[in-house]
Amino acid sequence: MLVCCGAARNDERHRFSFPSIYLNAVQLVNDAWALSDEKFLYLKSLCDIDTRRRLVKLVISDEVKQVMGECIEWRRHLHENPELSFEEYDTTNYLENKLSELEGIVLRRYAKTGVVAILRGAKPGRTILLRADIDALPIQEDTGLPFASKRPGVMHACGHDGHTAMMLAAATILSKERDCLSGEVRFLFQHAEEQPPGGAAELARLGVMDGVDELYGLHLSSLYPTGHFGVRAGALTSATDRFEIDVVGKGGHSAYPEGAHDAIVMAAQVVLAIQTIVSRRVAATEPIVVSVCQINAGTAYNILPDEVHIVGSTRTFSEKTRKRLPKIMEDIVRGITETDDSTYRFRFVKGYASVVNDAALTSHCRNLIEKNFGHDATFDIEPLMPGEDYSALQGFCPGFFVELGARNEEKGIVYPHHNPHYLLDEDALQYGVEYWCDLVRDRLS
Ligand SMILES: [Zn+2]
Numbered sequence: 001m002l003v004c005c006g007a008a009r010n011d012e013r014h015r016f017s018f019p020s021i022y023l024n025a026v027q028l029v030n031d032a033w034a035l036s037d038e039k040f041l042y043l044k045s046l047c048d049i050d051t052r053r054r055l056v057k058l059v060i061s062d063e064v065k066q067v068m069g070e071c072i073e074w075r076r077h078l079h080e081n082p083e084l085s086f087e088e089y090d091t092t093n094y095l096e097n098k099l100s101e102l103e104g105i106v107l108r109r110y111a112k113t114g115v116v117a118i119l120r121g122a123k124p125g126r127t128i129l130l131r132a133d134i135d136a137l138p139i140q141e142d143t144g145l146p147f148a149s150k151r152p153g154v155m156h157a158c159g160h161d162g163h164t165a166m167m168l169a170a171a172t173i174l175s176k177e178r179d180c181l182s183g184e185v186r187f188l189f190q191h192a193e194e195q196p197p198g199g200a201a202e203l204a205r206l207g208v209m210d211g212v213d214e215l216y217g218l219h220l221s222s223l224y225p226t227g228h229f230g231v232r233a234g235a236l237t238s239a240t241d242r243f244e245i246d247v248v249g250k251g252g253h254s255a256y257p258e259g260a261h262d263a264i265v266m267a268a269q270v271v272l273a274i275q276t277i278v279s280r281r282v283a284a285t286e287p288i289v290v291s292v293c294q295i296n297a298g299t300a301y302n303i304l305p306d307e308v309h310i311v312g313s314t315r316t317f318s319e320k321t322r323k324r325l326p327k328i329m330e331d332i333v334r335g336i337t338e339t340d341d342s343t344y345r346f347r348f349v350k351g352y353a354s355v356v357n358d359a360a361l362t363s364h365c366r367n368l369i370e371k372n373f374g375h376d377a378t379f380d381i382e383p384l385m386p387g388e389d390y391s392a393l394q395g396f397c398p399g400f401f402v403e404l405g406a407r408n409e410e411k412g413i414v415y416p417h418h419n420p421h422y423l424l425d426e427d428a429l430q431y432g433v434e435y436w437c438d439l440v441r442d443r444l445s
């Protein structure tokens with residue numbers, strides 16, 4: 001089947017990456033996609049500004065174009081009906097209904113929510129797992145979208161609705177290509193990415209990675225322009241851990257501080273002192289963040305409280321530094337509280353580990369993306385400070401996680417993730433679907 005090998009289509013794509021034919025290419029696309037005059041003129045005007053980058057959008061295959069209407073419909077349905085981590089029951093039912101209509105797909109639930117769709121090719125080969133996360137966030141949406149969240153206080157503000165719809169679209173396309181695939185693909189619609197301990201760790205414990213040879217992930221990003229793939233070998237996201245400190249002094253009357261052990265003053269010293277971890281205890285070349293995000297104490301303006309509660313988070317890339325942090329922090333807290341004859345409680349709660357991309361697989365995927373989308377479609381990215389629970393699926397086999405741009409300044413789609421105004425450029429979804437399909441065809445060929 002021609003659609004499986006993709007050779008003819010790839011040749012077609014390459015024709016579009018030569019600067020001399022850009023305007024012809026736009027004309028061809030205008031004919032082929034029956035664009036409106038307005039959109040054609042818009043595309044044409046872009047050729048004069050940033051043609052090479054913009055023309056990334058010309059490489060979407062017919063199979064993907066055909067499913068994009070539905071893909072956007074699915075994404076909007078999911079956006080309108082978001083569910084919090086570990087509570088994605090309606091989302092899972094919705095996905096199972098859609099997936100069960102596909103030929104050759106076997107569904108398996110490992111946890112209460114989330115589902116794995118297994119597609120076995122006609123011939124033996126490697127097993128790969130593609131992961132999309134399906135959960136939303138406890139945020140009140142303020143986008144004004146016609147398909148904004150119907151659930152008060154819950155919003156798809158991280159693009160997981162897009163991840164889910166893209167992978168459902170890829171499964172739809174690839175289920176028709178079973179005869180040409182060698183091996184097995186597991187489409188993991190994963191629950192609870194946003195809420196530690198995370199769904200990925202639970203699934204890894206329950207065996208979702210058993211027999212998997214390669215692992216792949218993708219996140220839409222509001223940092224990068226639509227259709228561009230941010231690639232990084234090695235550490236991609238930080239390890240994200242939480243610390244909790246209770247400074248335990250002795251309360252009293254605000255008029256007589258000499259009779260108390262002032263927990264607030266000690267806590268203030270702790271907050272400042274732990275900032276020196278970044279500047280004095282870790283090499284300047286190493287990315288690290290230590291942030292205090294909550295301080296709670298006191299009941300009245302004239303009472304010195306017994307205790308102050310401090311909560312914050314750390315972001316690290318080096319496992320060695322991650323291991324050192326709790327002791328350094330506790331030493332600081334102990335030192336400060338001991339000088340005022342006081343005590344403390346300290347907890348360091350491990351969150352998500354760093355996502356680390358396999359070098360060889362990263363290089364292979366970069367080449368694949370450039371082959372199919374053009375050389376300008378990829379770019380190197382710096383390490384990202386947010387965490388990703390995908391990391392819990394690592395360690396079983398090599399993996400590659402890519403960031404796909406979904407930012408569009410012209411459309412005003414510029415808000416960061418986890419923001420009540422967060423939007424994603426739906427034009428980005430076609431690149432994700434195309435990428436998943438290309439990847440599966442390549443790895444199971
Ligand atoms: Zn998020």
Ligand SMILES: [Zn+2]
Pocket residue numbers: 158159160193219
């Ligand atoms: Zn996310």
